[in-house]
Amino acid sequence: MQTVVSDCPIEDVMRVLSGRWPALLLYYLKEGTRRFSDLQRDNPTLSHRILSLELRKLEQAGLVARTAFPGYPLRVEYDLTPAGAQLVPLIDGLADWWEASASLRARHATTAEV
Amino acid sequence: MQTVVSDCPIEDVMRVLSGRWPALLLYYLKEGTRRFSDLQRDNPTLSHRILSLELRKLEQAGLVARTAFPGYPLRVEYDLTPAGAQLVPLIDGLADWWEASASLRARHATTAEV
Protein backbone atom coordinates (compact mmCIF):
# COMPACT_ATOMS: atom_id res chain seq x y z
CA MET A 1 0.00 0.00 0.00
CA GLN A 2 2.78 2.41 -0.77
CA THR A 3 2.36 3.30 -4.41
CA VAL A 4 -0.43 5.52 -5.63
CA VAL A 5 -2.58 4.05 -8.36
CA SER A 6 -5.32 6.63 -8.64
CA ASP A 7 -5.68 10.30 -7.97
CA CYS A 8 -8.58 9.83 -5.57
CA PRO A 9 -7.95 11.19 -2.10
CA ILE A 10 -9.67 8.10 -0.76
CA GLU A 11 -6.49 6.23 -1.48
CA ASP A 12 -4.58 8.46 0.94
CA VAL A 13 -7.30 8.06 3.52
CA MET A 14 -7.17 4.30 3.31
CA ARG A 15 -3.41 4.34 3.52
CA VAL A 16 -3.79 5.81 6.99
CA LEU A 17 -6.90 3.97 8.17
CA SER A 18 -6.18 0.55 6.76
CA GLY A 19 -5.49 -2.17 9.23
CA ARG A 20 -7.00 -3.27 12.46
CA TRP A 21 -5.67 -0.61 14.77
CA PRO A 22 -6.00 2.94 13.43
CA ALA A 23 -9.77 3.23 13.75
CA LEU A 24 -9.70 1.53 17.14
CA LEU A 25 -7.01 3.85 18.45
CA LEU A 26 -8.95 6.88 17.30
CA TYR A 27 -11.92 5.49 19.21
CA TYR A 28 -9.96 5.26 22.42
CA LEU A 29 -8.49 8.70 21.96
CA LYS A 30 -11.86 10.30 21.31
CA GLU A 31 -12.61 9.67 24.98
CA GLY A 32 -9.77 12.00 25.85
CA THR A 33 -6.08 12.06 26.52
CA ARG A 34 -4.44 8.68 26.79
CA ARG A 35 -0.95 7.64 27.78
CA PHE A 36 1.01 4.99 25.97
CA SER A 37 0.43 2.51 28.75
CA ASP A 38 -3.29 3.28 28.82
CA LEU A 39 -3.59 2.35 25.18
CA GLN A 40 -1.56 -0.73 25.82
CA ARG A 41 -3.93 -1.82 28.56
CA ASP A 42 -6.97 -0.95 26.47
CA ASN A 43 -6.06 -3.49 23.86
CA PRO A 44 -3.87 -6.22 25.21
CA THR A 45 -3.49 -8.03 21.90
CA LEU A 46 -1.61 -5.08 20.45
CA SER A 47 2.12 -5.33 21.03
CA HIS A 48 3.83 -2.20 22.24
CA ARG A 49 5.99 -2.15 19.17
CA ILE A 50 3.00 -2.02 16.84
CA LEU A 51 1.28 0.48 19.11
CA SER A 52 4.33 2.65 18.80
CA LEU A 53 4.41 2.29 15.03
CA GLU A 54 0.70 2.94 14.63
CA LEU A 55 0.82 6.01 16.83
CA ARG A 56 3.70 7.32 14.82
CA LYS A 57 1.77 6.78 11.62
CA LEU A 58 -1.25 8.63 12.96
CA GLU A 59 1.03 11.34 14.24
CA GLN A 60 2.68 11.81 10.87
CA ALA A 61 -0.72 11.94 9.24
CA GLY A 62 -1.62 14.75 11.60
CA LEU A 63 -4.47 12.93 13.33
CA VAL A 64 -2.83 12.40 16.69
CA ALA A 65 -0.65 14.69 18.78
CA ARG A 66 2.13 13.40 20.98
CA THR A 67 3.26 15.24 24.09
CA ALA A 68 6.28 14.05 26.02
CA PHE A 69 6.90 15.26 29.55
CA PRO A 70 10.36 15.26 31.02
CA GLY A 71 10.75 13.34 34.25
CA TYR A 72 11.34 10.23 36.21
CA PRO A 73 9.27 7.45 34.86
CA LEU A 74 8.70 8.74 31.34
CA ARG A 75 5.33 10.18 30.54
CA VAL A 76 3.91 10.66 27.08
CA GLU A 77 0.39 11.69 26.28
CA TYR A 78 -1.59 11.22 23.10
CA ASP A 79 -4.54 13.27 21.95
CA LEU A 80 -6.56 13.72 18.81
CA THR A 81 -5.63 16.74 16.74
CA PRO A 82 -8.48 18.87 15.39
CA ALA A 83 -8.31 16.93 12.13
CA GLY A 84 -8.44 13.66 14.04
CA ALA A 85 -11.42 14.88 16.03
CA GLN A 86 -13.20 15.74 12.78
CA LEU A 87 -12.61 12.25 11.50
CA VAL A 88 -14.16 10.46 14.46
CA PRO A 89 -17.80 11.15 13.56
CA LEU A 90 -17.16 9.86 10.05
CA ILE A 91 -15.83 6.63 11.45
CA ASP A 92 -18.85 6.49 13.73
CA GLY A 93 -20.91 6.83 10.59
CA LEU A 94 -19.26 3.78 9.10
CA ALA A 95 -19.91 1.77 12.24
CA ASP A 96 -23.55 2.88 12.24
CA TRP A 97 -23.94 2.01 8.58
CA TRP A 98 -22.52 -1.44 9.28
CA GLU A 99 -25.06 -2.12 11.96
CA ALA A 100 -27.97 -0.56 10.12
CA SER A 101 -27.24 -2.43 6.90
CA ALA A 102 -26.79 -5.81 8.55
CA SER A 103 -29.95 -7.38 7.21
CA LEU A 104 -29.47 -5.74 3.84
CA ARG A 105 -25.98 -7.15 3.56
CA ALA A 106 -27.00 -10.57 4.77
CA ARG A 107 -29.63 -10.74 2.05
CA HIS A 108 -27.05 -10.21 -0.64
CA ALA A 109 -24.06 -11.90 0.88
CA THR A 110 -22.64 -14.88 -0.96
CA THR A 111 -22.71 -17.12 2.04
CA ALA A 112 -26.35 -16.29 2.67
CA GLU A 113 -27.48 -17.67 -0.67
CA VAL A 114 -29.34 -20.95 -0.69
CA MET B 1 -6.70 -9.03 10.51
CA GLN B 2 -8.70 -12.13 11.15
CA THR B 3 -9.21 -12.18 14.88
CA VAL B 4 -11.59 -9.85 16.65
CA VAL B 5 -10.10 -7.82 19.46
CA SER B 6 -12.95 -5.50 20.33
CA ASP B 7 -16.69 -5.58 20.09
CA CYS B 8 -16.85 -2.41 18.03
CA PRO B 9 -18.52 -2.82 14.65
CA ILE B 10 -15.83 -0.58 13.23
CA GLU B 11 -13.55 -3.52 13.37
CA ASP B 12 -15.76 -5.46 10.98
CA VAL B 13 -16.02 -2.46 8.71
CA MET B 14 -12.27 -2.09 8.52
CA ARG B 15 -11.85 -5.76 7.88
CA VAL B 16 -13.77 -5.25 4.66
CA LEU B 17 -12.47 -1.83 3.66
CA SER B 18 -8.85 -2.25 4.60
CA GLY B 19 -6.39 -2.28 1.80
CA ARG B 20 -5.89 -0.30 -1.33
CA TRP B 21 -8.61 -1.77 -3.50
CA PRO B 22 -11.99 -2.06 -1.75
CA ALA B 23 -12.78 1.64 -1.63
CA LEU B 24 -11.49 2.12 -5.14
CA LEU B 25 -13.59 -0.72 -6.50
CA LEU B 26 -16.68 0.69 -4.85
CA TYR B 27 -15.91 3.97 -6.55
CA TYR B 28 -15.80 2.38 -9.97
CA LEU B 29 -18.97 0.44 -9.32
CA LYS B 30 -20.89 3.46 -8.14
CA GLU B 31 -20.78 4.66 -11.74
CA GLY B 32 -22.83 1.62 -12.65
CA THR B 33 -22.51 -1.98 -13.73
CA ARG B 34 -19.00 -3.12 -14.51
CA ARG B 35 -17.67 -6.32 -15.95
CA PHE B 36 -14.62 -8.09 -14.63
CA SER B 37 -12.56 -6.95 -17.57
CA ASP B 38 -13.78 -3.36 -17.18
CA LEU B 39 -12.48 -3.25 -13.65
CA GLN B 40 -9.25 -4.79 -14.81
CA ARG B 41 -8.81 -2.06 -17.38
CA ASP B 42 -9.81 0.63 -14.92
CA ASN B 43 -6.87 -0.16 -12.70
CA PRO B 44 -4.06 -1.83 -14.55
CA THR B 45 -1.86 -2.25 -11.50
CA LEU B 46 -4.37 -4.62 -9.96
CA SER B 47 -3.69 -8.21 -10.94
CA HIS B 48 -6.71 -10.16 -12.05
CA ARG B 49 -6.15 -12.62 -9.24
CA ILE B 50 -6.40 -9.94 -6.60
CA LEU B 51 -9.33 -8.37 -8.40
CA SER B 52 -11.05 -11.71 -8.18
CA LEU B 53 -10.27 -12.07 -4.49
CA GLU B 54 -11.32 -8.54 -3.64
CA LEU B 55 -14.57 -8.87 -5.51
CA ARG B 56 -15.27 -12.08 -3.71
CA LYS B 57 -14.60 -10.39 -0.38
CA LEU B 58 -16.96 -7.54 -1.20
CA GLU B 59 -19.50 -10.05 -2.42
CA GLN B 60 -19.35 -12.05 0.78
CA ALA B 61 -19.71 -8.86 2.76
CA GLY B 62 -22.89 -8.14 0.82
CA LEU B 63 -21.63 -4.91 -0.77
CA VAL B 64 -21.30 -6.14 -4.33
CA ALA B 65 -23.53 -8.39 -6.39
CA ARG B 66 -22.17 -10.76 -8.99
CA THR B 67 -24.20 -11.83 -12.00
CA ALA B 68 -22.88 -14.47 -14.36
CA PHE B 69 -24.42 -14.89 -17.79
CA PRO B 70 -24.21 -18.18 -19.60
CA GLY B 71 -22.61 -18.03 -23.01
CA TYR B 72 -19.69 -18.02 -25.33
CA PRO B 73 -17.05 -15.71 -24.04
CA LEU B 74 -17.95 -15.63 -20.38
CA ARG B 75 -19.70 -12.57 -19.10
CA VAL B 76 -19.94 -11.58 -15.47
CA GLU B 77 -21.30 -8.32 -14.21
CA TYR B 78 -20.74 -6.60 -10.91
CA ASP B 79 -22.99 -4.06 -9.24
CA LEU B 80 -23.32 -2.44 -5.88
CA THR B 81 -25.93 -3.94 -3.63
CA PRO B 82 -28.23 -1.53 -1.75
CA ALA B 83 -25.91 -1.77 1.24
CA GLY B 84 -22.93 -1.03 -0.97
CA ALA B 85 -24.70 1.95 -2.47
CA GLN B 86 -25.39 3.27 1.02
CA LEU B 87 -21.73 3.02 1.85
CA VAL B 88 -20.48 5.06 -1.06
CA PRO B 89 -21.51 8.48 0.29
CA LEU B 90 -19.77 7.66 3.56
CA ILE B 91 -16.57 6.94 1.69
CA ASP B 92 -17.06 10.15 -0.21
CA GLY B 93 -17.28 11.82 3.18
CA LEU B 94 -13.90 10.44 4.14
CA ALA B 95 -12.37 11.69 0.92
CA ASP B 96 -13.89 15.11 1.46
CA TRP B 97 -12.66 15.23 5.02
CA TRP B 98 -9.17 14.37 3.83
CA GLU B 99 -9.10 17.26 1.41
CA ALA B 100 -10.79 19.71 3.75
CA SER B 101 -8.47 18.90 6.63
CA ALA B 102 -5.28 19.08 4.61
CA SER B 103 -3.96 22.26 6.16
CA LEU B 104 -5.15 21.24 9.60
CA ARG B 105 -3.29 17.94 9.33
CA ALA B 106 -0.18 19.54 7.94
CA ARG B 107 -0.04 21.88 10.90
CA HIS B 108 0.05 19.00 13.34
CA ALA B 109 1.95 16.43 11.35
CA THR B 110 5.25 15.28 12.77
CA THR B 111 7.16 16.00 9.62
CA ALA B 112 5.81 19.53 9.51
CA GLU B 113 7.39 20.50 12.79
CA VAL B 114 10.37 22.81 12.73
Place this chain on the structure above:
DNA sequence: AGTAAATTACGGACATTTTTGTAACCAGGA
Protein backbone atom coordinates in the same frame (compact mmCIF):
# COMPACT_ATOMS: atom_id res chain seq x y z
C1' DA C 1 25.09 3.87 52.20
C1' DG C 2 25.07 0.46 48.47
C1' DT C 3 22.82 -2.44 45.48
C1' DA C 4 19.00 -4.34 43.19
C1' DA C 5 14.56 -3.94 41.07
C1' DA C 6 10.64 -1.58 39.13
C1' DT C 7 8.59 1.86 36.10
C1' DT C 8 7.68 4.15 31.41
C1' DA C 9 8.10 4.68 26.62
C1' DC C 10 10.16 3.38 23.43
C1' DG C 11 14.08 1.24 19.53
C1' DG C 12 16.48 -2.63 17.07
C1' DA C 13 17.12 -7.41 15.48
C1' DC C 14 14.89 -11.04 14.04
C1' DA C 15 10.90 -14.59 13.18
C1' DT C 16 6.49 -15.46 11.67
C1' DT C 17 2.09 -14.57 9.54
C1' DT C 18 -0.73 -12.31 6.16
C1' DT C 19 -1.32 -10.08 2.07
C1' DT C 20 -0.37 -9.28 -2.55
C1' DG C 21 1.53 -10.49 -6.82
C1' DT C 22 3.30 -13.53 -10.95
C1' DA C 23 2.98 -17.31 -14.07
C1' DA C 24 0.64 -20.83 -15.91
C1' DC C 25 -3.52 -23.40 -16.70
C1' DC C 26 -8.65 -24.49 -17.65
C1' DA C 27 -13.37 -24.29 -20.11
C1' DG C 28 -16.12 -23.66 -24.26
C1' DG C 29 -17.38 -21.18 -28.01
C1' DA C 30 -16.48 -17.78 -32.33
Place this chain on the structure above:
DNA sequence: TCCTGGTTACAAAAATGTCCGTAATTTACT
Protein backbone atom coordinates in the same frame (compact mmCIF):
# COMPACT_ATOMS: atom_id res chain seq x y z
C1' DT D 1 -6.28 -19.24 -31.77
C1' DC D 2 -8.32 -15.81 -29.02
C1' DC D 3 -11.49 -14.25 -25.53
C1' DT D 4 -13.48 -14.14 -20.75
C1' DG D 5 -13.41 -15.08 -15.99
C1' DG D 6 -11.66 -17.51 -13.30
C1' DT D 7 -8.29 -21.20 -10.47
C1' DT D 8 -4.06 -23.27 -8.58
C1' DA D 9 0.85 -23.37 -7.23
C1' DC D 10 4.47 -20.72 -6.04
C1' DA D 11 7.23 -16.23 -4.81
C1' DA D 12 7.78 -11.70 -3.00
C1' DA D 13 6.55 -8.21 -0.02
C1' DA D 14 4.25 -6.15 3.74
C1' DA D 15 2.28 -6.41 8.28
C1' DT D 16 2.65 -7.98 12.82
C1' DG D 17 4.79 -10.08 16.66
C1' DT D 18 8.54 -11.66 20.15
C1' DC D 19 12.53 -10.76 22.73
C1' DC D 20 15.93 -7.94 24.53
C1' DG D 21 18.09 -3.43 25.53
C1' DT D 22 18.07 1.60 27.13
C1' DA D 23 17.33 6.01 29.87
C1' DA D 24 16.51 8.23 34.25
C1' DT D 25 14.57 8.09 38.50
C1' DT D 26 12.04 6.25 42.50
C1' DT D 27 11.32 2.51 45.86
C1' DA D 28 12.79 -1.69 48.42
C1' DC D 29 16.08 -4.24 50.90
C1' DT D 30 20.07 -5.13 53.69
